[in-house]
Amino acid sequence: MSKITTSQTIGPFSHEAWQWLADAGLPGKLKTAEHSIQLSGCIYDGDGNPINDAQVEAWTPEGAGLETEQLIPGLRRMPSGEGGEFSMRVPAQQAGRGEPLAYVTVFARGLVKHQFTAVFLEDDAGLAQSTILNQVPEERRALLIARRSGDGAYRWDIRMQGENETPFFDYV
């Protein structure tokens, strides 16, 4: 019987404490790779209402080496806005291997344990070989794939519940 420390919600008042890391990813402060991608989306609850007090973290392990000047290389954090929206610029990993653009962690008031997920790019030629996607039931894989919305820009929404509930992970 392991004695791990259990989880509790971040509650509604994380912003001031978490802002130092969010700030480091904002335009003007961000010192990232030349080849980077704008990842935008919204986070919704089970009624389709936006969650306006979530925190989204995106980790790009390979990107860390491409932005060594960054405060914490390869990591972004963004509080969701009033419409549940988030947007962050992340370094682009080498395409074609089915690795996620980013490993994503989701936190919110009313979410008693953080949720892990990952986001992939629709035009990554390696999606069919992705070791992570291949462990997700086929009918749910599309929910992890960001759609191209412009030059270097992709859109991906997070849904906590419902027909299109985002697949969340427990790593082995």
Add this chain to the structure above:
Amino acid sequence: MKFDPVEPGVWPELVYPAYKSTVKRGPLQPNLRIAAPIPTSRNIQAGPHILLPNDTDLTLHGKGGEPLGEKIVVTGRVTDEDGKPVRNSLVEVWQANSAGRYWHSRDQHAAPLDPNFYGLGKMLTDDDGRYRFISIKPGPYPWGNHDKAWRPAHIHFSLFGNVYAQRLVTQMYFPNDPLFDYDPIFQSVPDEAARQRLISKFSLEHTVGSEMLGYEFDIVLRGRDATPMGL
């Protein structure tokens, strides 16, 4: 590292109707068990350069002097499931002031702000996995979830561990709080022993003379079979 399934009842229930905002926010589908080498073997690199001079003394953030309240020192060890120290790992903390009010625009509690206390800190664990910070004992506060809903006093912790999959956000409570039995956030954890592990212990050893009272809160992150650093 290896991440065994967590025993039933140890994690809180993602949908726990007594805590109302879980009802539409907790995922309904079970987490997918995913084997992925990177999240279980690598992590962010957070070095001392991210720390500000007073990040571990939350009583020094004001411009006008000392904050009001009971001055405390909180310390503990962060270990993995093998009992090995989680070293050089980022820990963030945040909390209400002694009156139970957060330094946050959305906090509508009528208790006063303290101009000398913001309740925000961060630190790295040392080679023994230990963290330590100085603060003020936070007050309980009402939160509107139900009639007479008051949160037991608590400090929020955010931990990054040594590999990505160890990430944890939790809350540390204080001994003998009469509000535990009435708090659906604390009670959302079904397992009694897991709830008890969220409660810090008063520590005479860590109490500092006539200055501040000591509280000890050890944290065990998931994961076993860590690769020794540098291999």
